[in-house]
Amino acid sequence: MTGAGVGASLALSTLTREDLLFRITVDPNVCSGKPCLRGHRIWVSLILDLLASGSTMNEILADYPGLEEADVRACIAYGAEMSRERFVDVPAKKIA
Secondary structure: OOHHHHHHHHHHHOOOHHHHHOOEEOOOOOHHHOOEEOOOOOEHHHHHHHHHOOOOHHHHHHHOOOOOHHHHHHHHHHHHHHHHHOOOOOOOOOOO
């Protein structure tokens, strides 16, 4: 890592959960009220789906050059908050 990279990593590691969640916005006039990254029309669920399908942080940042690592982490933090509030039915594994 270069000197700038180290500084950026240190700054990123000091972000609080609240700092990260501030990067998320829910506005009924933007993307039909779906949670998006502030200043973008990129759904939180899209970033979470990309991560779940195996995309790396670097791949996401390369595909969406306007995003920062903190934006992706904000999506993860938002997903974590949602999982505390809402449960999703998960199909039981079939036993053969």
